[in-house]
Amino acid sequence: MNKLLITILLASISSNIFAQVAFHNAGNVQIHDQGQVGFHIDVINDGTFDNNLGLAGFYNTANSLTVSGTSRPVFHDLEVDVPNDLFLEVSVGTDNFQQFVNGRVITPRDQKNVSFDYLNDAPYDGENDDRFVDGYASVQGDLDFTFPIGDDYRLRPMSIDNQSAAIASKGAYFFENPNSPNYFSDNFNTESRAATLFNISIFEFWDLDGDVETGVTLTWDDNSNIPTLVDDLNDLRVVGWDIETEKWVNLGNVSTTGNMDSGSITSESIIPSKYAVLTFGSSSNLLDGDLEIFTAISPNGDNLNDSFRIIGLAEFPNNEVLIYNRWGVLVYSQKQYHLHQETNGFKGISDGRATINKDEKLPEGTYYYILKIDGSEDRSGYLYINR
Incomplete structure (x- = not known):
């Protein structure tokens, strides 16, 4: 059995066997239980190399190493000890445990399909500022x-919830200005942002890909320059570049840890695929933490307070506004009010509900609004029409 295994391994080495340029698998190779294989040269995988047990390690103290080929190798236990870094030109997986000893694992940032894959909840250890997935x-x-x-x-680091990990998620960190990213075809203009956001980080961002709803936790250090965004961590937000609206939007602040120099923040639950990238932003604690509702209108045609306005509502697109008069008669209703408030919002004119005639100007006085947002308690209050 030992002779057979050695023959298979030798047959898969690159044809330039004496120079030992690379370990080249063009067939079917397997590391058996309790087996230990150390790669001190490059690996080219053009065959089957994904049903492994035991330990595989990448070791080279003098040079970098590269994994390439047409097929992803998957190792059981995997150790990386390459001070000059392990470069991936094809994805590499681990399905039991991975240890960082020396050096980074570097994937091509312009090729998202090449990644370092943690399968079956494979944990890792040994990561620090010199050892991580770059x-x-x-x-x-x-x-x-x-x-x-x-x-x-x-x-x-960036963290996600378990439900998102169940259907494969992928992420990377970029220490660069989102206004001029190096690896994206579009830029992410930090001046294009939702009304409740005041500032967007120009120092860094993350890319998170996944179709399952999850909370996201981002981390910062002293190079993140958090004090340029907020004076109080309660005003810090996770923000995302909304692919549909091409704006930065508020993704919330469920919790924060740490201080201005290091810490973490967790977003509300989001679907990552809706956002091109994520980073930090700032927002003040307005009414209910997210919205500013103007409760008086003066529809006299001077373009000042002519319509009922709710700043920040675009971040909660599944919404509906209902307005009643003092006798409880519905005089106005509109779903997705954020799409209408600037051009066709409530301007003191009935939209024809109940016994109120359509297009009738409503008299001055006190009205009552209800704002419905999916997943949140209804918000309500008094609205004044002053002609």
Whole structure:
């Protein structure tokens, strides 16, 4: 059995066997239980190399190493000890445990399909500012997961909930200005933002890909320059570049830890695929933490307070506004009010509900509004029409 295994391994080495340029698998290779294989040269995988047990390690103290080929190798236990870094030109997976000893695992940031993959909830250890995945990492499993990602010798983890990990999520960190990203075809203008946001970080951002709803936790350090965004961490927000509206939108602040120099913030539940990238932003604690509702209108045609306005409502697109007169008669209703408030919002004119005639100007006085937002308690209050 030992002779057979050695023959298979030798047959898969590159044809230039004496120079030992690379370990080249063009067939079917397997590391058996309790087996230990160390790669001190590059690996080219053009065959089957994904049903492994035991330990595989990448070791080279003098040079970098590269994994390439047409097929993803998947290792059981995996160790990386390459001070000059392990470069991936094809995805590499681990399905039991991965250890960072020396060096980074570097993936091409302009090729999202190449990543370092943590399968079956595979944990890792040993990560720090010199040892992490520099590029894209992915996860698939049943547990919460923290991506060991970074850039420019800075580990900057990002965490997701277990339900998102169940259907494969992928992420990377970029220490660069979102206004001029190096690896994206579009830029993410920090001046294009929702009304409740005041500032967007120009120092860094994350890319998170996934179609399952999850809370996202981002981390910062002293190079994140959080004091340029907020004086109080309660005003810090996770923000995302909304692909549909091409604006930065508020993704919330469920909790924060740490201080201005280091810490973390968790967003509300989001679907990552709706947002091109994520970073930090700032927003003041307005009414109910997210909205500013103007409760008086003067529809006299001077373009000042002519319609009922709710700043920040665009961040809650599944909404409806209902307005009643003092006798409880519905005089106006509109779903997705944020799409209408600037051009066709409530201007003191009935939209024809109940016994009120359509297009009738409503008299001055006190009215009552109800704002419905999916997933949130109704918000209500008094609205005044002053002609």
